[in-house]
């Protein structure tokens with residue numbers, strides 16, 4: 001790689017921000033109830049971006065009932081390894097629009113950050129690699145290795161058609177190394193490789209006690225209130241310290257190896273960091289003991305994501321006939337997703353008071369993921385990030401879930417799956433005012449340029465596949 005490539009990227013930063021703004025404009029929410037035409041439009045825009053960056057054979061890949069994937073490649077480096085790049089172009093819904101300081105689908109720069117839904121999660125993923133590829137092709141006319149790029153359209157709803165996709169395109173996706181640009185950095189400006197992800201066991205719970213809402217004055221007293229019933233059920237899942245009380249839920253958790261424990265300690269993460277990054281209110285307690293990174297990355301946690309019975313607008317003197325919530329447990333390595341989901345359901349049923357009916361819907365169970373971050377591909381990626389950011393690369397876990405990773409790495413025969421990304425702790429993904437630190441965005445582009453060069457010296461048939469990289473998925477999943 002010559003310096004010209006890096007210089008080209010530097011002098012085109014404004015253009016790359018423009019590319020990202022154009023993608024953010026398209027509200028490609030993949031959730032049910034949102035118009036899927038925007039995800040199609042976003043796929044077309046991403047295909048346009050890949051084409052204009054010089055990728056070849058760009059096409060929109062379709063699987064029955066799935067939101068579209070976008071694919072592009074540059075396979076003109078015979079004898080060199082093949083790199084598969086992954087990002088996603090669908091986004092979360094905007095959430096409460098009144099809490100956004102600027103319109104969610106109009107990317108706006110403020111104080112060195114670009115605000116807008118999908119700026120960081122994960123439209124920047126496609127833009128970063130398109131920028132790096134363009135920089136190479138415009139300056140040296142070639143890439144140092146073969147590249148395939150796949151941009152998914154339904155990551156935010158848990159990649160429901162992944163199995164069908166992999167069945168149809170397994171051959172097309174074959175590669176020596178996989179880079180996923182959908183995770184975050186440990187802190188702003190600190191390049192990070194994520195080697196563990198939490199999984200998820202979640203579901204909808206509906207509690208019902210009557211056929212229709214009833215006047216709380218005329219019937220209240222003898223009448224069962226399903227909102228109170230559901231509240232008791234949710235409350236029964238944790239003790240006063242926030243620890244889950246579901247039998248057996250912690251017994252499956254894999255213990256940290258001494259090296260992993262040492263790696264967590266070396267990051268020196270404190271309560272102060274947590275409070276600053278999460279911006280919690282000063283008097284709000286922090287749960288789960290002192291070892292915060294252990295709690296965040298390697299212990300399960302319960303969240304109630306939404307709860308509904310009547311609404312603020314329709315609030316009246318009634319006893320509701322039903323109450324609904326969506327809740328889930330973030331799973332960690334060695335926890336069996338189906339078993340965890342069954343334990344959660346059992347605990348909810350056991351605590352349901354007063355003979356209410358309990359219905360479960362939209363069940364979702366996906367495993368955690370853990371990779372041994374060793375071997376030449378990881379070292380090459382760590383070196384590239386270090387050069388791009390000018391700071392030492394750290395290895396971290398991620399409390400979030402990317403259901404895509406495990407099955408995909410498996411289909412690639414255990415090829416190294418390296419998780420990087422431009423998010424930082426202030427990104428606020430999935431929440432209002434999502435933003436991308438522009439300095440880190442530019443550093444990520446520089447890193448991608450170094451990354452292709454670093455990875456190009458790996459053998460084309462990766463010898464580390466059989467042993468060093470076991471993407472451990474809990475048995476039975």
Ligand SMILES: [Zn+2]
Nearest residue numbers: 121122155182
């Ligand atoms: Zn994402």
